[in-house]
Amino acid sequence: MPELPEVETIKRELEAVILDKRITAVVINNAKVIREPKKEKFVANLKNVAIKKIIRKGKLLIFELSSGKFLTIHLKMTGQLIYPSHQKRGGGVNPGKISRVSFRFFDNTLLDFNDSRLFGELRIVDDWQKLKFIKELGPEPFDIDAEKFKEMLASKKTKIKVSIMDQKFISGIGNLYANEALFRAKIHPQRPTNSLSEKEKELLFKEIKDVLLEAIHYGGSSVDQYVQVSGKPGEYVKYHKVYDREGEPCFNCGGKVERISLGSRGTYFCPACQRLKRS
DNA sequence: AATGGGACCTGCGCGC
């Protein structure tokens, strides 16, 4: 799933290959992913415009255009950005992946937006800072210090995993890295947020940042559909400790990794290392 | 107000 490390990886790769290239054509194969403006206007807004700068806020990518407007892309679960695409007749670079929107540049290269489940969202807006999603977005772990993080947790009563996945609370962490960070900090995902000790809060904050940085270093985690812009998988999946490892041995104690459903999301943890009640 | 669950979608893996 594209979370902060995956979106950051995509941002960095795109910066290296598409900045300042003028868009000459846009092909929309499925208009469902175009949220605003309407299809025709969307295309017109991009013609003969170049991408000047790429910004990432949480899991949202923001392209600053030479026209002064912004193209925002949210990949949701199955969105991919592939460049240069070697598509033939609408097929993306990955087998079976269909391009929903293709951007053609002046040099005839293609940037494909693929998204099998059509949850992705593309917008062109005058000011990305006015987007509701942005206005409500919490700080990224890298925007705050441990003191601020501890202060934020103190007033939360929800389960800790739900808290750290709440983009309005803290942004960038999705299901995969929430599971990993909690395991590394040895904190049970169902602990009430405000029940964490000062030490646990500090450790969790550190592990959140560490796991995100490590994942960025390895180009993200290719589970499900995520791939890098080049089409290569993200290698961090090799280093997952608990995610999708139900019934397998805990790397720390050898016990069995458990899976529960929390907020209707798969939640993986080691019940021996991450205790619900203090012993 | 906070919380939980469903909706949005498609593809894949599993069991019969």
Place this chain on the structure above:
DNA sequence: TGCGCGCAGGTCCCAT
């Protein structure tokens, strides 16, 4: 074999 079902999860929305 092939089909149908359940599940995957980012975000929004609604009900409680």
